[in-house]
Amino acid sequence: MNTPIDLFSPVKLGSHTLANRMVMAPMTRLRAIGSIPQPMMVDHYTQRATAGLIITECTMVSPMSNGYMNCPGIYSPLQVQGWQKVTEAVHNAGGKIFLQLWHCGRISHSSLLEGKQPVAPSAIAPVGALHTPIGKVPMETPRALEKHEISEIIEQFRYCAENAYKAGFDGVELHGAFGYLIDQFLQDGSNQRTDEYGGSVENRARFLLDVVKAVSSVWGADRVGIKLSPSNTFYGMFDSNPQATFTYVLQALNPIGLAYVHLMEPNETDLQNRDVINPVTPLFRPIYQGTLITNGNYTKETANAALARGDADIVSFGKLFLANPDLPKRFELNAPLNEPSFKTFYGSTNEGYTDYPFLEQVAS
Numbered sequence: 001m002n003t004p005i006d007l008f009s010p011v012k013l014g015s016h017t018l019a020n021r022m023v024m025a026p027m028t029r030l031r032a033i034g035s036i037p038q039p040m041m042v043d044h045y046t047q048r049a050t051a052g053l054i055i056t057e058c059t060m061v062s063p064m065s066n067g068y069m070n071c072p073g074i075y076s077p078l079q080v081q082g083w084q085k086v087t088e089a090v091h092n093a094g095g096k097i098f099l100q101l102w103h104c105g106r107i108s109h110s111s112l113l114e115g116k117q118p119v120a121p122s123a124i125a126p127v128g129a130l131h132t133p134i135g136k137v138p139m140e141t142p143r144a145l146e147k148h149e150i151s152e153i154i155e156q157f158r159y160c161a162e163n164a165y166k167a168g169f170d171g172v173e174l175h176g177a178f179g180y181l182i183d184q185f186l187q188d189g190s191n192q193r194t195d196e197y198g199g200s201v202e203n204r205a206r207f208l209l210d211v212v213k214a215v216s217s218v219w220g221a222d223r224v225g226i227k228l229s230p231s232n233t234f235y236g237m238f239d240s241n242p243q244a245t246f247t248y249v250l251q252a253l254n255p256i257g258l259a260y261v262h263l264m265e266p267n268e269t270d271l272q273n274r275d276v277i278n279p280v281t282p283l284f285r286p287i288y289q290g291t292l293i294t295n296g297n298y299t300k301e302t303a304n305a306a307l308a309r310g311d312a313d314i315v316s317f318g319k320l321f322l323a324n325p326d327l328p329k330r331f332e333l334n335a336p337l338n339e340p341s342f343k344t345f346y347g348s349t350n351e352g353y354t355d356y357p358f359l360e361q362v363a364s
């Protein structure tokens, strides 16, 4: 008799086998002073090494991809050295770790970009404000990228994928979600180009697919994942037909054989903002033939139910891993969970970063 699949069942992920189906979702924590991974990041990730897979916080592929203060990068030797310490410690603790590669595109401000104007597929301003070195300021209207600059950014993703390899990661995830550059090209609310990177869905998906191919040329597609958020409304993102757009992308990804696609469900704000696709994962499950990770507000019970229904193969947890370094053990024992503290999500100290107690510490 087959044992039922649940969060504790091992699973193949491309060329890796994960010990369980609990993935730590990528989470920006802004503790990389000067964009270099710090010793406290080594501790933070190592504490969470019992996740089937850790996906790191989003990581810059160039200085122009900087959307937040103290985000890490992977484009310089010092950044690579910083990440090496993270991967080595996570591996020593028996974990697996992918790096999330990221370009913010228009979600930035000239004060974060050495005075340069943010770049995007089209000169359309995002909605909202950002914390910058000059305070909290509205985002500026970006400048539309020239064709040759698009090729340069694809090359930056490839180069940084190589750096991720040197830094000892087990693979990379492309941040194609949340209204950042890859998503900005994909959705027509932020892309009004008239060249081969805009207009039809084939054209809008071209940048995403070009980056997937460039990064896969370094790693092999079976060590590359991509995160997508068809229902996300962050920073004024929208598409006139998300079902058609994301169906096209998933069909185009099918023959590539990625390690996984990581799909985000809408959050409360998305549901309030617009009539978005909800739920996302069951709609796209029949379309995508490879491994699917689903994400968004899951508990142990709802995650196991999603796996049992076959909606997805794996579930990722953000805030629960943030607050519970030993989340798999707590799920296994049905132990109480630590509550995440929002005020320390972003910050510069260990508080709310490496000091969430393990179960033994709570018990003693």
Ligand SMILES: Cc1cc2nc3c(=O)[nH]c(=O)nc-3n(C[C@H](O)[C@H](O)[C@H](O)COP(=O)(O)O)c2cc1C
Pocket (backbone or CB within 6 Å): 025, 026, 027, 028, 029, 056, 057, 058, 100, 175, 177, 178, 227, 264, 295, 296, 297, 298, 316, 317, 318, 319, 320, 345, 346
């Ligand atoms: C503090 C924080 C930082 C985040 N940073 C990132 C990020 O860098 N990249 C990303 O793809 N998602 C990021 N997210 C979104 C999470 O990966 C995840 O999609 C979201 O938290 C929903 O999952 P959850 O309900 O299990 O927390 C972040 C979420 C939080 C709470």
